[in-house]
Amino acid sequence: MxxxxxxxxxxxxxxxxxxxxxxxxxxxxxxxxxxxxxxxxxxxxxxxxxxxxxxxxxxxxxxxxxxxxxxxxxxxxxxxxxxxxxxxxxxxxxxxxxxxxxxxxxxxxxxxxxxxxxxxxxxMPIAAGTALQAMRDKGHLRPNDRVLINGAAGGVGTFAVQIARIIGAHITAVCSTDNAALVRQLGADVVIDYKTTDFTKLPDKFEVVFDAVGKSSFDACRDILTPEGTYVTTTPSPRQILEEVVTIFTKQKADSLIFSFTQEDMNWLIKQVTAGKLVxxxxxxxxxxxxxxxxxxxxxxxxxxxxxxxxx
Ligand SMILES: NC(=O)c1ccc[n+]([C@@H]2O[C@H](COP(=O)([O-])OP(=O)(O)OC[C@H]3O[C@@H](n4cnc5c(N)ncnc54)[C@H](OP(=O)(O)O)[C@@H]3O)[C@@H](O)[C@H]2O)c1
CATH class of the missing domain: 3.90.180.10 (Medium-chain alcohol dehydrogenases, catalytic domain)
Structure with a gap:
């Protein structure tokens, strides 16, 4: 072959x-x-x-x-x-x-x-599965929560925006201006251009900050998390792992994920596609x-x- x-x-x-x-x-x-x-x-x-x-x-x-x-x-x-x-x-x-x-x-x-x-x-399997596990299992995202998704225009990010929309969260998406229309179409309520605005300095507070491209850190995002907010990243660096250990004892949490395939998750994602809620x-x-x-x-x-x- x-x-x-x-x-x-x-x-x-x-x-x-x-x-x-x-x-x-x-x-x-x-x-x-x-x-x-x-x-x-x-x-x-x-x-x-x-x-x-x-x-x-x-x-x-x-x-x-x-x-x-x-x-x-x-x-x-x-x-x-x-x-x-x-x-x-x-x-x-x-x-x-x-x-x-x-x-x-x-x-x-x-x-x-x-x-x-x-x-x-x-x-779908890796990018959509990672987005689902980040939103549901790590962020514990719920309807009406405010979530910020960095890297919203990428493979994981485009699925994360749509899954957050399915959950019913209020979505702030971070990407370059060229991709603003795309992420809005996928369900973002607010779009931030990372080239002109440092999202870690926003006045808003988020229950979940999901860095789909691993360009920030828990420490940098502390001020934009609610007092019990969670920072989730796809790239668990040694520093991130240390922050995860430290935040076991604090209300704000740092977390990361290693994608793991399950038939249940994949079937759920397929169901969303057939229902016209996910592309x-x-x-x-x-x-x-x-x-x-x-x-x-x-x-x-x-x-x-x-x-x-x-x-x-
Ligand atoms: N832990 C795990 O199990 C797991 C699973 C899947 C993926 N990952 C990791 O997650 C990361 C993302 O994966 P992916 O498939 O989404 O990658 P990708 O599709 O290659 O990501 C590309 C996107 O990143 C955006 N981007 C680049 N620089 C940025 C910045 N400084 N700020 C915000 N957005 C920026 C780009 O948007 P613009 O063009 O608008 O700049 C582009 O849309 C990778 O490092 C991957 O290895 C980990």
Missing amino acids: KAAIINQYGTSHELQIQDVPRPEVDSHEVLIRVHATGINPLDTKVRQGAMKLMLPGSFPKILGAECAGVVEEVGLMVSDFQPGDRVVASLGTLGAGYAEYAVAKEKNVVKLPDAIDFIQAAA SVIEKTYPLDSVAQAHEYSETGHVKGKLVLVIR
């Missing part, structure tokens, strides 16, 4: 298209004929070698942590899926979705209704052959919504 592989860590030039053996399924796994694969900043970090201490692995390595496609084959013990099912899957941090076929654990696969296309679905904002799609360009664009840090590789 055709796949984008790297033989060593490095720049986007390490990504090469090659013919490699099709993966084989284990007893609790599903083989997916991949139609589309979401690109995440995680993929570029793995390619650079930034995760190598936490996530060792051998070369050649195929990147890609999520995909959507059609079940080709199932393992001996798989009972919930059969060949021909349309599915979306999380492939894990060491997943191999930049390929014509990918293997996923059965528990990380969810059926996809016909109404949702593969490109839209492939953009994947996709700025660009790329064919597999152009994966290096996709990585280069992702690394600019200014993607609007998501990038998706279209494999088939």
Whole structure:
């Protein structure tokens, strides 16, 4: 099968298209004929070698942590899926979705209704799942709460704005002026341009500050949190972890999350899409052959919504 592989860590030039053996399924796994694969900043970090201490692995390595496609084959013990099912899957941090076929654990696969296309679905597991877990599990966001979302125009941010809207919160979104119209359309009540306004100096107070792009800190956001407000970030630095420990004893909390896929969350997200309450904002799609360009664009840090590789 055709796949984008790297033989060593490095720049986007390490990504090469090659013919490699099709993966084989284990007893609790599903083989997916991949139609589309979401690109995440995680993929570029793995390619650079930034995760190598936490996530060792051998070369050649195929990147890609999520995909959507059609079940080709199932393992001996798989009972919930059969060949021909349309599915979306999380492939894990060491997943191999930049390929014509990918293997996923059965528990990380969810059926996809016909109404949702593969490109839209492939953009969802990590970014939408992270946004949901940040808003619901870490921020404990409730109707009428005030939430500030930094990085609102990115992959995680565009989903976070929509999920906060579904919850019924009042949303202040931080992004550049170019993306103001987009985030308003997604549900933001107030939009702040981070290039002209330092959101940490706003006079407002928020029950939740969610930094989807990890550009601030709990300490910098203390003054814009309510006395019992929570700061949540997607990038748990050593300083952030220290702040989380310290705030165990205070009313204002610092928290961070490591996304964890669940079928329940993915099914809820799919339900929101079919109900017309959630969309994947996709700025660009790329064919597999152009994966290096996709990585280069992702690394600019200014993607609007998501990038998706279209494999088939
Ligand atoms: N912990 C976890 O489990 C987890 C899960 C998912 C993602 N993440 C991490 O979360 C981060 C965001 O992921 P993502 O997929 O949303 O990334 P992304 O899509 O690449 O984010 C791009 C967005 O960031 C915005 N941005 C750039 N600089 C900014 C700044 N100084 N202030 C405000 N916004 C800024 C850009 O908006 P403008 O173009 O308007 O500047 C752009 O829309 C990444 O570091 C990723 O690795 C962590």
